[in-house]
Amino acid sequence: MVEASARFRQIEADEVAWLGTGPVPAKPYYDPAYFELERSAVFLRSWIQIGHACELPEPGSFIRRELEFANASLLIVRGRDGQLRAFHNVCTHRGTQLVEEAAGRRSTFSCPYHRWTFGSDGALLSAPDFESFGLAKADCALPQVSLDSCGGLLFVNFDSDAQPLREWLGDYAAMLEQMPIAQATTFTEYSYDIAANWKLTYDNFQENYHLRFIHPRSGGAGVGGDNPFGYPASMGFNGPHRTQRIWTNPEPAVKPFQGAAFGRGFRAAAARGLLNLPYGRDYLAFFPNLFVIGTPTQPFSHTVYPIAADRSRGVVRLYWVGEDANASERFAREYALASLRDIHSEDISIIEAGQRGLSSGALSHIHFQSMEALCRHLYLAVDERVTAHAQGVTA
Incomplete structure (x- = not known):
């Protein structure tokens, strides 16, 4: 773990020099x-986060996920045996999509075209006049995609030879399992579409250099005093993943209604034993496109899905343990969501402005300073794999 200096001005350049210090090509963005x-x-070829186990509480529960980067519609189902599985949302007769609903509960899934019917384990159960096909039902099961979970979060991988999820997550798997997200029973979600590359979008949430300029109204808790840029207290790297410990202003300017919301959220977290969890100020960035924050009063995940070279979609979820106990707790949760969304909404236009500038081709390179080391680390991890793939080598 790389610790920041006493005044949080910057981590010493030589501590992250192993990442390189030169300009980064602009074209990949x-x-x-x-x-x-x-x-x-x-x-x-990576484990991609697509949901949470709390969305599938009982056998027959399902969710549908559209993943543009794979041109895939996935059906994630909890089977009668309690196991979670992911299938392509396609009938094995002639490819018709089985499910249009975003989520629900069914014991079987029937194709609307010719009524081929599948079980929650993906097996073909019945098909009209099936004898005419000269096929075996066992050979007509729904095509499956690798699915695994850690800390309640669900991940899929389209690479049949992928390493197990926990190996992929490395040392951060144990950290994730000790965050509030791992205990979540419900969540609040919002998503946004943005005219920007997924890396450019993701990078905005990996560095705090912009906080005092883009969030002067909403980001007061993250900057101030000896840390005018809100630089993290520490950074760490583990394979393609990375982390930072978020610095908190000890004397933020808090309005009365904000203090009331924070106080109620704090008491609710204390009642659920969340204040004693060890990673309350840690930000975990999982390659390629997910990060989570373990604060007990506002635990959230943020996944940025690529759609095109200059377009992506962000999905932000705040996770909660238990339903609202009372109106006071409801207020605290709603404020947590509103404040987070307000901050993120301030980022959208500036990220898109950056994309327009890069897409013009005016720049051959961009620049990262030492406190933007997480951004450089992501670029290097992506480019290593892209280069190896282009050369026909497995990274």
């Missing part, structure tokens, strides 16, 4: 050809 290589080398 807007070039369609590079994006296509990313799809193949990164997103189709």
